[in-house]
Amino acid sequence: MSEAAWFNTPVEYAEALDRLLGQASRDIRIYDWDLSDGGYEQPMRIRLLNDFCKQGNRRQIRILLADDAWLTRHAGQLMHLLSVWGHVMEIRIRDSEPPPEQDCFVLTDDHGVLKRFDKDNTKGVMRLNSRGDVVDLGIRFDSEWERAPGRVAPRALGL
Template sequence: MTNQPVHTKLGGGNDLEAAINRVISQAQRYLRIFDYNLSEGNYNSPDRFELLRNFLLLSRANRLDILLHDTDHLTRYCPRMIILLQQFSHAIRIHKISPEAKGIDDPFIIADESHYVHRFHYNNPRALLGLHDNPGTLKLSQRFAEIWDTSTPSTFATTLGL
């Protein structure tokens, strides 16, 4: 028996936070995050830290890929994300998008092949939660791969050159 796709419109705020947490908690193999700079979505909260940490502890094979327009917020204001990167450097990759992709402005998070939260614009909190939606997730995964292929590695677990 397969689960039927479930779509929920989100107005932002607490609904968006809960939906992102729900998608992270559904992940069994990989998470892909495309965002402007992780300033929205409370990625530095203790709860989000624990969810991501628990996901990465599920299996050494689990992966977290993050694509950002701007990485400054992450490196300056998200110490918990940096701790995760240091603890799970084998499992986390953070890339900065290419200048050609600067016009892509609809953040999303994908869990495996089935679940996602897709915001309509990074300046707008409205979003769509998709659960058990393989076709919708596949479209977002393909977009993520296209953007990833032109991006560059950005934030690392260690500081080189000291």
């Protein structure tokens, strides 16, 4: 049975995201506008992602963004993680056509999903043990991932 947790505030969103990411064992897929929300540059989140990567080469983090400006200017720790764990972690920038959906989501393994309904709002839901939701969003993610022309290379921040 699927377990759902609704969130409305940035704090609730970050807590749900930490819970979901902490339960990942093989695969993390992140579809986000630019990663500027969600605390992806916070030390705790970086540790969580780093610990996931340390668990072995069979793990994978794929991040698909519409815009990499925030990432390349403000996410030095995440870019460092990419340089260290490039064999486990990959970030791509989707093509601008067709226009990207306005939602954001995170998928873990084949059973966990966190979805924000709009990129400009933290309101959303996290579902655990929700294979159907993961399959539906996973098809969309994988389709856009394959079409994404831009791959983010680890490099020093351009200020």
